[in-house]
Amino acid sequence: MSPSRALLGLVAAVVLVAATGGAAPVLAEAPAAAPDYTITVDPAATGPAIAGSMYGVFFEDINFAADGGLYAELVRNRSFEFLPADNTSYRGLTAWTPGGESGGTGSASTVNDADRLNERNRTYLKLALTSPDGGRYGVTNSGWNTGFAVRRGATYDFSLWARSDSPAGTPVTVVLRDAAGEPLAAPAELTVRGDGWTRYAVPVRASRTTDAGRLAVLAGGTGTLRLDMVSLMPRDTYKNHGLRRDLAEKIAALRPGFVRFPGGCLVNTGSHYGYDAASNFPRARSYQWKDTVGPVETRAANANFWGYHQSYGLGYYEYFQFSEDIGAMPLPVVPALVTGCGQNRATDDPALLQRHIQDTLDLIEFANGPASSQWGALRARMGHPAPFGLTHVAVGNEENLPDAYFANFLKFRDAIAARYPGITVVGNSGPDDQGATFDNLWAKNRAAGVAMVDEHYYNSPAWFLGNNRRYDGYDRAGPKVFLGEYASLDTKLFNSLSEASYMTGLERNADVVRMASYAPLLANIDNVQWRPDMIWFDNDESWGTTSYQMQKLFMNNVGDRVVPSRATGKVIEPKPITGAIGLSTWATAATYDDIAVTTPGGQVLFSDDFSGGAGQWTPVEPRGAWSVVDGGYRQSDTAALDTLVKAGNITATDYDLTLKATKQTGAEGFLVAFGVQESGELYWWNLGGWNNTQGAIQKGAGGSKEIVLAKPNSIAAGVTYDIRIEVRGTTVRLFLDGAEWGSFTDNQVTEPFAQVITHDDATGELIVKVVNAQDVPAVTTIDLGGRKVASRARMTVIAGDPQEQNTRSAEPIQPVTTTVGGIASTFTRTFAPNSVTFLRLRGTPS
Known part of the structure; x- marks a missing residue:
């Protein structure tokens, strides 16, 4: 590395540290070396307007996202409508636990009969109370996940719909507790009177803070108490x-x-x-x-x-x-x-x-x-x-x-x-x-x-x-x-x-x-x-x-309008498709056999007929049940999803992969992978995917897969298919039983540097937006096409380790905003590795 390039790397590292929480970002001095990129504004062109709804x-x-999330209700299954039709694990009392206190007894059940609250809210809770001498009996709600959150000093509005057949009415106590049963608020009391559905409400003020709250609704006396729409809502909502x-x-x-x-x-x-x-x-x-x-x-x-x-x-x-x-x-x-x-x-x-x-x-x-x-x-x-x-x-x-x-x-x-x-x-x-x-x-x-x-x-x-x-x-x-x-x-x-x-x-x-x-x-x-x-x-x-x-x-x-500009600089050219080959299944049992990889001239690069076992194959996704059965390599677990085993390491850029594949049983077909890299990148030919309705070439990277080519396709059980995949650099042809099924060329150039400039009509500012999605700094000359701008600008940067993420325990990736100098009609900046930078440039009179 030349001394000047080493200095640039040091300056970029300082900017990167600043953008991730260290000292404030500083303006890099214009380097003597030629820039990696140039951004040039077209002084004559007018770009499209940007809608406010962009x-x-x-x-x-x-x-x-809704219940238990954006909707602030704290009670889970408040209307007792959780039923197996929604989820096989659900019941009418999901999230509710019946029980008595201080000698209270009774029984709890969910009912759908003519006494329901209304035709759309059919299931309700029926409490048969048998506590004539004191004590309370009722149910406790566990909320969402580990409970629900309450904050000391905050008010929560409790409500429910209820009816009682007790002539004297039924006393009800509302209690907030933590996971250990300790109170979170003073108990609230109400009395349900009459055997017609009526809404009752009472506020509850929390005396302690927890994220694992519980709500208990406890009733005294005897008779039948019916409850529905039991709610606890924070009073403080957006x-x-x-x-x-x-x-x-x-x-x-x-x-x-x-x-x-x-x-x-x-x-x-x-x-x-x-x-x-x-x-x-x-x-x-x-x-x-x-x-x-x-x-x-x-x-x-x-x-x-x-x-x-x-x-x-x-x-x-x-x-x-x-x-x-x-x-x-x-x-x-x-x-x-x-x-x-x-x-x-x-x-x-x-x-x-x-x-x-x-x-x-x-x-x-x-x-x-x-x-x-x-x-x-x-x-x-x-x-x-x-x-x-x-x-x-x-x-x-x-x-x-x-x-x-x-x-x-x-x-x-x-x-x-x-x-x-x-x-x-x-x-x-x-x-x-x-x-x-x-x-x-x-x-x-x-x-x-x-x-x-x-x-x-x-x-x-x-x-x-x-x-x-x-x-x-x-x-x-x-x-x-x-x-x-x-x-x-x-x-x-x-x-x-x-x-x-x-x-x-x-x-x-x-x-x-x-x-x-x-x-x-x-x-x-x-x-x-x-x-x-x-x-x-x-x-x-x-x-x-x-x-x-x-x-x-x-x-x-x-911004309100695009300012036309263009960028020049280096790009990343595509590489030939090389790497291991792989076999996979998805909710299907399938058998593979007679696998070979050969050059167009006939040289054998890999072969396996499994006569000696499956020792050449290693699991990438260790799921399923792989074994050699009747001379073929079979995955027999129809419940296993996204299985993958690989073999070989094909370094040739031109080769043919041939094999036989047979679906035994299951929901889909089979998947044949090629170009499998240690990083997890791969291609696979997915035949009989999407519940045996579609075939596709999918490209995987970083745990995700995108569709490169797709068409209707289904795979029959018990039929052996001949598969041939011809790879020539970045071009692939796919053959199923001798007929060409499809082809593609993956020669997309990767552009790790991108930019756009917009104009903010309200402030009169140019907003220069630059993305540098690579591990090296990007020395960039920006030519504003003769526009006069102030020498200082507001700069916001998001930068950091590209593998970093924000979590519950830490949010390291945050924007950092500073004021920088050195701005002119033409100026040079070094944009940090793995960064996005927004520069808001104020215009000046000509």
């Missing part, structure tokens, strides 16, 4: 609208332009049990907004697609109210009655489809209609006489049946346009960033003149670093893009850096990409169905991931 948030009731303050404040701090809700997969798939058009009891049907409005005791319960119960205490009214509270545009998603998210079915009931279309029209009336209208009147009764100002509605989410979906979508769009022509109806392009479904749906959306199309994808950091220019070639006159879900599939800083790089491309193409929202917003650390997510929480704490900090930086510094 960046938003995506909320789905996944990872216990803007007094019933949402957990710390979570709502973190979301508000993002300053999102929109809120997409309520999903996600749970919208169009609803539950695992299909649609139910007739029953007034909404379990076993898709998410429907009318189930979620009105008084909470009349709202439906429903089975959640993610395997748990939804109380709908956080419903459509609350979504609209929260969007208004944080100054964001509401963007509801309604079911198209064509499933996505790995499922393939469409309703064939025209009446049911029409009912959902009418429900969507009613939803718009609920949001925007006058208080004199049917649904506007309900909104007014709930506390919001003024309209919410809804402008966009999305129909469907990640549908896998493009023809069925789009036929339904057009019916929705036509009905909405006829009644509400000012509403933008958003279509979608399926679950992936490319492939047959994506292309099909985009063609349909373009041909039909759809205003906006929702794209979704979750990919590796390498994909995001290699696809910064994705939207450069999109048709400027075609549908606009709503990037409704995207993320790099992990929670480390490097993932966030790759996302930041990609976001510079989103902003540069703001005339095409009008809105974008990251992956699911919230995750309860003890109940995770999906990751990554932006904000994590437990009972009393919450913390933003590295991507939260990155999204916040971008969302708080958007």
Whole structure:
């Protein structure tokens, strides 16, 4: 290393230390050496305007994000509706423990009969009390996870609906306790009188702090006491609208332009049990907004697609109210009655489809209609006489049946346009960033003149670093893009850096990409169905991931217009596909045999017919039951997911992998890997994936896998398939039983350096945004095209170890803001390794 380059590394290290909590960042002196990169502003061009709704948030009731999360209710299973239909482990008394105190006796059971609270709240608690001489008997709620959090001095509003057949009434004691049974507040008393359902309420003030609280509801005397909707709500919620303050404040701090809700997969798939058009009891049907409005005791319960119960205490009214509270545009998603998210079915009931279309029209009336209208009147009764100002509605989410979906979508769009022509109806392009479904749906959306199309994808950091220019070639006159879900599939800083790089491309193409929202917003650390997510929480704490900090930086510094600029500098060229080969299964038993890797000239690089056992193979993912059976290598555990064994180390750049594969039994087909690296990077040919409906080439990196190529495909059990994979550098051809199945070339250039410049009309500032997603500093000359700027600027940096992440115990990745000098119409800066830097430059008179 030359002395000058060593000095640059030292300066960059100082900046890096400052950005991660050390001394303040300092301006690096302009180096004598030529810069690694140049950024040049075009002085004559005008860039696209950036909408105020450019960046938003995506909320789905996944990872216990609503009940036990953003919705502040502390009682779990407050209406005793947790049932096996939601989750096989659930019962009516889930989270409740019956018991007596001071000699109190009785019995507790959940009942669904004619004495229910109402037709939508059917199950209630029945206490048979047998304590004539004192003592109390009742139930204790364990809350969410390890309990619930209470804070010393805070007030909590307890309420319940109850009825008693005791002529003298039934005394009820409300007690807050910790996990050891010690009191957290003075007991509260009330008396239930009369055998008709009545709501009772009493405040409770906590005298101690804990994150493991319990709620006991204890009754004295004899007779039958019926209870339902047992609630304990903090009085201190976000803007007094019933949402957990710390979570709502973190979301508000993002300053999102929109809120997409309520999903996600749970919208169009609803539950695992299909649609139910007739029953007034909404379990076993898709998410429907009318189930979620009105008084909470009349709202439906429903089975959640993610395997748990939804109380709908956080419903459509609350979504609209929260969007208004944080100054964001509401963007509801309604079911198209064509499933996505790995499922393939469409309703064939025209009446049911029409009912959902009418429900969507009613939803718009609920949001925007006058208080004199049917649904506007309900909104007014709930506390919001003024309209919410809804402008966009999305129909469907990640549908896998493009023809069925789009036929339904057009019916929705036509009905909405006829009644509400000012509403933008958003279509979608399926679950992936490319492939047959994506292309099909985009063609349909373009041909039909759809205003906006929702794209979704979750990919590796390498994909995001290699696809910064994705939207450069999109048709400027075609549908606009709503990037409704995207993320790099992990929670480390490097993932966030790759996302930041990609976001510079989103902003540069703001005339095409009008809105974008990251992956699911919230995750309860003890109940995770999906990751990554932006904000994590437990009972009393919450913390933003590295991507939260990155999204916040971008969302708080958007600007109003793109200032056209270009960057030049080094890129990372693609490498040939080399490495080990691998065998895998997913929920399937399969056998492999006669494996060989040869050069095009016939030289054998690897072979195994398992006549000598399986000693050449080592587990990468040690799951499943691998053994040699009847001369082949078999994985026999149909419950095992994501198994993987590997062998060999192919260093040749041109080779053929051949083998025989037989599915024995199970849900899917088989997977053949190649290019397997010690780092975890690999490719695999997934045949019979997605419940034996699709084949795909997937590229894995960092624990995630993105789809490179996909098409319909199924694998029959008991049939032996001949597989050949021809690798020529970065080009791969795939043959199944001698016929070419597909091919791809993975020659994407990786761009670790990315930038965009925007203008803030309110402040008159240029915002220079630079991403350096590599382990070396980036010496960069910035030419502002003759623009006059002040010599000092405000600089915000996020930087650190690319493998670092924010956790409950520590949040090391934080933005650091300082003032720096040395700014001019042309200046040079060294951007730290693995960093994102925002420079806000003030203009000066010419």
